[in-house]
Amino acid sequence: MSQRKDLIIIGNGMVGHHFVDTFRALNGADQWRIHIIGEERHSAYDRVHLSEYFQGRSHSDLALGTSEGYQQAGIAAHLGTRVERIDRAAHTVLLSDGEELCYDKLVLATGSYPFVPPIPGHDAERCFVYRTLDDLDAIRSAADQGKTGVVIGGGLLGLEAANALTSLGLTTEVIEFAPRLMPVQLDATAGTVLKDKIEALGVRVHTDTATQQIETLNDGRLRLHFADGEPLETDVLVFSAGIRPRDELARQAGLKVGERGGVCIDNHGRTSDNDIYAIGEVALWDERIFGLVAPGYRMAETVAAHLEGCDSPFLGADMSTKLKLLGVDVGAIGDAHGTTPGTLSFRYHNEAKQQYKKIVTSADGKRLLGAILVGDNSAYDSLLQYYLNDIALPAEPDSLILPSASAAPALGPDALPDSATICSCMNVTKGGIVTAIDGGCCSVAEVKAETRASSSCGGCAAMLKNLVDATLEARGVEVDHSLCEHFSYTRQALYHLVQVEQIKTFDELIRRHGRGHGCDICKPAVASILASHWNEGVHDAAHVKLQDTNDTFLANMQKDGTYSIVPRIAGGEITPDKLLVIGQVAKDYRLYTKITGGQRIDLFGAQLHQLPEIWQRLIDAGFETGHAYGKALRTVKSCVGSTWCRYGQQDSVGMAILLENRYKGLRAPHKIKFAVSGCTRECAEAQSKDIGVIATENGWNLYVCGNGGMKPRHADLFATDLDDVHLIRTIDRLLMFYVRTADRLQRTARWMESLEGGLDYLTDVILNDCLNLGEELDQQMARIVDTYQCEWKATLEDEQKLKRFRTFVNSPAGDDNILFVEERDQIRPATHEEKNRLIASA
Amino acid sequence: MTVQTQNLKWVQLCQRGDLVAESGVAARLEDQQLALFYLPDENRVYAIDNHDPFSQANVLARGLIGDLHGEWVVASPIYKQHFRLTDGQCLEASEVQLKTWPARLNNNNVEIALAL
Ligand SMILES: Cc1cc2nc3c(=O)[nH]c(=O)nc-3n(C[C@H](O)[C@H](O)[C@H](O)COP(=O)(O)OP(=O)(O)OC[C@H]3O[C@@H](n4cnc5c(N)ncnc54)[C@H](O)[C@@H]3O)c2cc1C
DSSP states (O other): OOOOEEEEEEOOSHHHHHHHHHHHHTTGGGGEEEEEEESSSSOOBOGGGGGGGGGTOOHHHHBSOOHHHHHHTTOEEEETOOEEEEETTTTEEEETTSOEEEOSEEEEOOOEEEOOOOOTTTTOTTEEEOSSHHHHHHHHHHHHHOSEEEEEOOSHHHHHHHHHHHHTTOEEEEEOSSSSSSTTTOOHHHHHHHHHHHHHTTOEEEOSOOEEEEEEOTTSOEEEEESSSOOEEESEEEEOSOEEEOOHHHHHTTOOBOTTSOEEEOTTSBOSSTTEEEOGGGEEETTEEOOSHHHHHHHHHHHHHHHTTOOOOOOOOOOOEEEEETTEEEEEEEOTTOOSTTOEEEEEEETTTTEEEEEEEOTTSOSEEEEEEESOOTTHHHHHHHHHHTOOOOSSGGGGTSOOSSOOOOOOGGGSOTTOEEETTTTEEHHHHHHHHHTTOOSHHHHHHHHOTTSSSOTTHHHHHHHHHHHHHHTTOOOOOOSBTTBSSOHHHHHHHHHHTTOOOHHHHHHHHBOSSOOTTHHHHHHHHHHHHHOOOTTSGGGGGGSOHHHHHTSEEOTTSOEEEOBOOGGGOOOHHHHHHHHHHHHHTTOEEEEOTTSSEEEEEEOGGGHHHHHHHHHHTTOOBOOTTSSBEEEEEEOOOTTTOTTOOSOHHHHHHHHHHHHTTOBOSSOEEEEEESSTTOTTOGGGSSEEEEEOSSSEEEEESOBOSSSOBOOEEEEEEEOHHHHHHHHHHHHHHHHHHOOTTOOHHHHHHHSTTHHHHHHHHHTSOTTSOHHHHHHHHHHHHHTOOOHHHHHHTOHHHHTTOOSBTTBSOOOTTOOEEEETTEEEEOOHHHHHHHHHHO | OOOOGGGEEEEEEEEGGGSOBTSEEEEEETTEEEEEEEEGGGTEEEEEEOEETTTTEEOGGGSEEEEETTEEEEEOTTTOOEEETTTOBBSSOTTOBOOEEOEEEETTEEEEEEEO
């Protein structure tokens, strides 16, 4: 065995992490011992989406890598540790904890730091920068007591910081030294349009303003003094005046650095020392620093390849950007200032709508050189493709930015060459996407999972969808399976996205993959997916707004607005004492009682505010919720079985109880019903259930995908003579596969019919494990079984949740419009006429 | 809606803390029942009649809210018709429109306006 070499990566930021990821994917890692040293205490996270930290996303939501992940991959991660010095002669680095590590090759991925202009007073306690999670924590705690904020710097990041301060509830102002906002990207008119729009949103913008001194007042607040104009007081100040490469290690080690900073690299990412590479924002290539993540990723790939002896040179990168700043669309492509001589420019400025669009073309009007968009980014995708692929412009180039009765001629996916970059973050071309579709992907979600296109900034999502749809259509695949107007995905695809991207909330899912706010179709569907995948309480704060009333109040709403209550009676077995409790509760609250088809007892006629009291009594008596309100396992019906019945082959009641307790609470696309019969006389009617189990002399026969209901279907025999362990494992896998792949409100019967290959395919997947999913399905089910909790018990222990169970928020009374009459010695809702009569006689 | 502020009387129904984000609660005002929907991102409250004319039950506060064609609506939890939060219009039946009230958050008080 050859000796493993040492590779050290300094900096665990976005690019450093991407490098490790790429390098491992190239299998290069096998010959190397890898060390990552990161100064931040957090493992690498998505800095591009840093601001979402203020919207409730945590480090783990934003994380790109985790310490455990690195550890599992055999990588030594030293987080919260800085490299103090590089000794090139000895090939060692010295860490802040005193440790010294040897390297054969070294990668610098130290990124950059925010530049703080040396204004007197800039180091006051309430002055911050906006770069790391720790910065944001500090800003948040300062903002807690404050009312106002100021951002110095009106560039891209400054405006993002201003937005963040606004989201913390601060009244925010932006100070820009230059005569306009985003001076690098925008021209004067665009800057003015942007300024007007931002001011209309309540953020004041001062351009042409030089800050001369920052005075700290007695109460800790700051007073800003300007060259001219009134001073300005603020609680919080954030500097966003540009970034500078963190090249201090390189300087100390004597590597070649640029005049204005940055570690010089060649096309392979090599610095002036052949054993040291630099990538990301610290690297200077062709006299240029790239302050965006995509070029950094390209450098990382170049270096990973080079270490493997491959040649994949870095030849610069496109710096076009599209963003939403404070809700305003801004796009900048190529050279929009028209600095190349002989260029033509076309402008469209709509003052009413506050939109500005400009394109700059070559002298002959055939090639796009740059563009600026403010207030409307709809043309961005097309323009970017013209620009990147050097596609000939239409005869009237301005048609691309003019509003017209028939929408602007968008560049269709057909017009793009295979080499066209669709996703510049993950470097995925049209050709790559078409190949993925040829390889079997048939939805945007699958293509995303396969190619990772659109999984970083998401800017290309619309483009990607167009391309995937067009390619699929060209292959004769039907595409529109939109769940509703908010999501152009099927439930299955959404499940996939939740799983692949580890999405935990509806808000995140709709932000990344949908539009609008959601509706009564997609909200419960997504809630069910999140519950199936994460098994978190349906009442957890982020999910509250998603549940329909039955799931919200853990009861079934009836036609008069009252609820019915169904405690679980597993297998239909119940003790006399428990029967007495149900009887007494029904009497005390005057509820209508009825035995259900699933061998349990339904209590009708409770008002919202009564539910907790009733449940407290049921729980005290040892009952649990029956999930009759959920798209979940309902009941496992059983006959009395071998214990009492002279024909019984096995203990069907015992098995029914075991199954019901195992799967209770499992959220699914639709309700699931089971039954267990003790012999082939089939008294439990197992063959009409989603899962039917019938005892044999040797064990159990398993039937699947039957149902009663509107379109009855007999279950199919799936496996025979199973012992208990194999029975449960088979059901685990089948249910989990159903939960993961069925469509919204699709019972198992329709689901199975919809699978290509039907029962045979299902047999292959579940019994022969042809997809190699078995273990994964087992694990998922185990997790769900392990994390089961009775939702009613949890609710009763939570004051905050109980607050929702009020008929009125401003009165303890019940709804006096709910009236009952008696029929067969029990209550029933009064009809409309009966109500009128009752009210009249009252 | 153009309502002259001077002709309105604002009455307090409950506190902000009684509301549930992006969801509804019911409140009473004498014989009336109101459904209050809270949109924290827009710092807005909508107040519409809690009575669902299709089921004749007082349930709209318990419906799911969302946007359809860009407008906020609540879906009745019983027969699923949608009602616009801004003006109570039923999207499935043009002749059905529910009563609405101007509503606001006044610091932490939730208030609706009654015409004088
Ligand atoms: C708020 C915000 C929004 C952004 N939005 C976008 C966007 O929309 N699109 C886009 O393309 N880009 C965006 N960027 C820029 C993008 O985040 C950067 O281009 C990217 O993070 C650069 O990656 P990097 O690895 O080079 O640097 P970083 O991510 O900064 O990582 C460098 C890491 O190295 C560590 N380090 C430095 N010195 C040492 C040392 N001596 N020892 C150990 N560790 C060290 C640092 O602590 C840091 O963790 C945004 C940045 C911010 C702050």
